[in-house]
Amino acid sequence: MEIFGIPLQAMLGQLLLGLVNGSFYAMLSLGLAVIFGLLNVINFAHGALYMMGAFLAWMGMEYFGINYWCMLIAAPLIVAVFGIVIERTMLRWLYKLDHLYGLLLTFGITLMLEGIFRSVYGVSGQPYSVPEALSGATNLGFMILPNYRAWVVVASLAVCFATWFVIEKTKLGAYLRAGTENPKLVEAFGVNVPLMVTLTYGFGVALAAFAGVLAAPVIQVSPLMGSNLIITVFAVVVIGGMGSILGSILTGLGLGVIEGLTRVFYPELSATVVFIIMAIVLMIRPAGLFGKEK
């Protein structure tokens, strides 16, 4: 069976790969949006912390023989602690200044993290094998579905929707949303806002690390894997607007799929298609698809 002269099998394969990439975009842009909402900081280090998550998974396996499943929990926690230290010792001092200083600081952190991993491991990728339980593929009749890729999509969707649920439907989320609107008032009601800010940053970067561990078996673990991704995620954030949680998730997934389809029909454009869409969205709807015009 063929569609527009492309075998269905190849197309579905790319579509799935697009969904996998899309779930990474979704998780990273979600983390960026949550952090930006409360801290007013665009966390450039998000890509580097995603890389760190992947590296922690690889290091756990390589040096201590800790399996994938343990690292899937442990790596985000370690990165969250790391993030909390960054927030408490550095980011905290910049909240009252222009937003651009937060970006510049996290950019510096990105360079340092990349530099450290590069000086130790070089630029070449480290292979990380798929955990045994998820190796192999399932034959669905119309396509062969690699189990691990299906797991990545399911796991990230589950995490994204859990995040959405917590922020939109629970009391904790209500505090968070109130803190985004008016932190002074929330503090006056007796909520420990600085603590909430710290934990939010920790949670946001933990999401990035979780995505990193999920990504480790799909792409090779390398010090540069984060920085290229984060710029695409910035474009995703501009397209979606950071106003809505569901918007971030949908935009991320959608763009991943579009990128996957582009790889089938016009491969030369696959690296730039997200940026082209960003340019078009800026022309038609500058505030972004889900953003609110101020």
Next chain:
Amino acid sequence: MIKKIAYGIALILLLVAPQIAYPVFLMKVLCFALFACAFNLLIGFTGLLSFGHAAFFGAAGYATGYALRDAGWSFEAGMVAGVAVSAAIGLVMGLLAIRRQGIYFTMITLALAQMLYFVFLQAKFTGGEDGLQGVPRGKFFGADLSSDLTMYYVVLAICIVGFALIVRTIHSPFGQVLKAIKENEPRAVSLGYDVDRYKLLAFVLSAAIAGLAGATKTVVIGFETLTDAHWAMSGLVVLMTLVGGLGTMVGPMVGAVLIIALEDKLGDIGAWMADVSHIEWFRTLGDSVTLVTGFIFIVCVLLFRKGIVGELAALFGSKRSVGTH
């Protein structure tokens, strides 16, 4: 008066500098100094943080390199081509980016520059990963530029012209409007200024001068690679300006000199630190430039937000070198 004397001394130093230091290194420093000043026109005097200036620097380098090597144009025409290309890209990028404000502006410039990077990576004329090699220097109004000394004085002249243009712009009525936009944009709007047009013009001007720097650098070193168009280059020019002092006239130049010299000497510094501290790891410092630049970034943002020139100006209680006069 003091300022004029200082500029005069600086000029004399620059004129005799090639007798002391290696001319190609000096030319590289000059190009980056001009690049940083062009960037500072946006961040320091208009309040726009562009994270995509490598696009202009790289695009002009490729355009000039292509014009000189493959199209066989003269030096003068090649330079004009480089500046024109970067100004055109600046116009398109500016039109898109000024539709959003603040941090979004920064992300958009970064994303668009990354898109251009991928275009350069895939296009045939850039030579992809190998870069555009063997760009001839040619002649400048009959003077043979293959001599490093002649080239140096031409580069010096170009950079002085570029710098003078920036100074003139900042002190013009146009520059005053830009400053008003930086200080209080809603107020500038309420005074009847078409803020977007001013921002766009500043963006294009900054892109063109950054392009001038990129084109000159390509001719000086004779090749152009993807490094110049990479986001790390955009970050580097931010760092130079930040270290020197955002919104100061000479800060970006000081920053450029320091950062380029640091990149150049990092290996030696590392070896010296290893000798002093007996920590062998320092010997690898020359290979981890990003580690050091990242560290300087963090220190500057946390402790020296005014930059070297800004802190000095504050120390001597003079506001004169900070922007206004």
